[in-house]
Every structure is written in structure tokens, then in C-alpha cells.
Amino acid sequence: SDGALPYVPARGGLPALRRAAADCRGCPLYADATQTVFGAGPARARLMLVGEQPGDQEDRAGEPFVGPAGRLLRSALGEAGIEDEQAYFTNAVKHFKFAPVTEGRKRRIHKAPSLGELTACRPWLAAEIKRVDPELVVALGATAGKSLLGSSFKVTESRGALLSLTPGADLPLTAEEKHDSDDDGRRLLATVHPSAVLRAKDRDEAFAGLVSDLRVASRYLG
Ligand code: URA
Numbered sequence: 001s002d003g004a005l006p007y008v009p010a011r012g013g014l015p016a017l018r019r020a021a022a023d024c025r026g027c028p029l030y031a032d033a034t035q036t037v038f039g040a041g042p043a044r045a046r047l048m049l050v051g052e053q054p055g056d057q058e059d060r061a062g063e064p065f066v067g068p069a070g071r072l073l074r075s076a077l078g079e080a081g082i083e084d085e086q087a088y089f090t091n092a093v094k095h096f097k098f099a100p101v102t103e104g105r106k107r108r109i110h111k112a113p114s115l116g117e118l119t120a121c122r123p124w125l126a127a128e129i130k131r132v133d134p135e136l137v138v139a140l141g142a143t144a145g146k147s148l149l150g151s152s153f154k155v156t157e158s159r160g161a162l163l164s165l166t167p168g169a170d171l172p173l174t175a176e177e178k179h180d181s182d183d184d185g186r187r188l189l190a191t192v193h194p195s196a197v198l199r200a201k202d203r204d205e206a207f208a209g210l211v212s213d214l215r216v217a218s219r220y221l222g
């Protein structure tokens, strides 16, 4: 399958992308989720932050990073000296994937997207990067890292370093993406996912690690 590719409009800005993404059926995840959660933020943000997929609250609100992980991320950005209003927030996968709701339980349990779903949704992320044209993309966790750098990406090996954003060679690239990967030194910085900080045994230490990585982004953007 071509995943999301047939649904991505060749022309138009972010609003056109967002409208088209609302009707995407590029993988099975649209069926059980409430809605597509597209990226949000300034159309020409210098910084783009990429998470894994919307969570329970994002699925209901239709906006990325509005739940607990988003609050933690915004507070880490603040400590690193980055204004969150200046950043574009999005996810590697645009629909919420969750375990079947057992009766009496209100919150649905997040499930990690498969590599197939990640690949299917990648054209949306590629199109957002092309339209927003950020100087720096921050990959939050392994899923975002794999989507942006290829399936062998590991957070522990790469976090906190300024890398160059060349799409992973093992993922199918459109001609446009190939062209983009040749251009102008866009940078990528990987760090942990804010949900991993929420789950960490030593939360203060994990939070400090996230802030320290984001300071590298802050310094790069000046
Ligand atoms: N986690 C993510 O990766 N993205 C969101 O938008 C919310 C939680």
C-alpha cells in the first residue's frame, strides 16, 4: 500500500494539508480513532517538535500535545529557554492507536504504532517539514527518530547531538523528499519522549536530561 501518499495534496499550504489529512485512510488507524490530529503551530516555525502519536486527550481535542506529556514537554521547553508559541508541534503518526477499552475504564491505553503504520503516515510528516521548512527538527523518542532517520535509529546512541536530517534510506522516498534531503543543512536533534519522563523511576533526573537536550536546540536556534 502507498499509505497516506495518495491523500497528500501536491499544492497548497498547511491548511490544505490539514483538511486533506482529516480524510486520510492510508492505514487502518483512522477507523477506531476520533479524528486525525494534525500538527499545530506557526506556519513558518524555525523549530518543529515531532512526537509519536496523539494520546487519549489529543484524540478527543484534535490538537497535539494537550495532555500530560504535552504539559511536561512545554515546561521542559520553558526551562530550556524555548518559547512554545514559536514551535510547531506534530507527531510521526496522526491517529491515536489504543487497546480496546475494557468496560468501566474511561481512559484508553495507548499502543505503539507498528513500523507499517509509521511508514504509512510518513508522507504527512514529510509534507509538514516541506511546508513549515524548519531549521531544526526535534525527534521526541524512538518512534519519531525512526520515522525521520530510519528504522535502525536508537535514542540512547543519538540523543543531544545535532544531526543532519537525511531521511532513512530504508524508507520509500518520493522524488520530492529525495530532493529535500539534498538541501540546505536542516538539523535534527533527538531526545527522549516526554511520556518516558513521566514513566521514569527517577523523574527529576529524566526531566533534567530532556531539558539538557533541549538546551542544545535552544543554543542552535540562538
Ligand atoms: N504524545 C505524543 O507523542 N504526542 C502527542 O501529541 C501527545 C502525547
Ligand code: SF4
Pocket (backbone or CB within 6 Å): 003, 004, 021, 024, 025, 026, 027, 028, 029, 030, 036, 093, 094, 095, 117, 120, 121, 122, 124
Ligand atoms: Fe492516515 Fe496516518 Fe491516520 Fe494512518 S495514521 S489513517 S496514514 S493519517
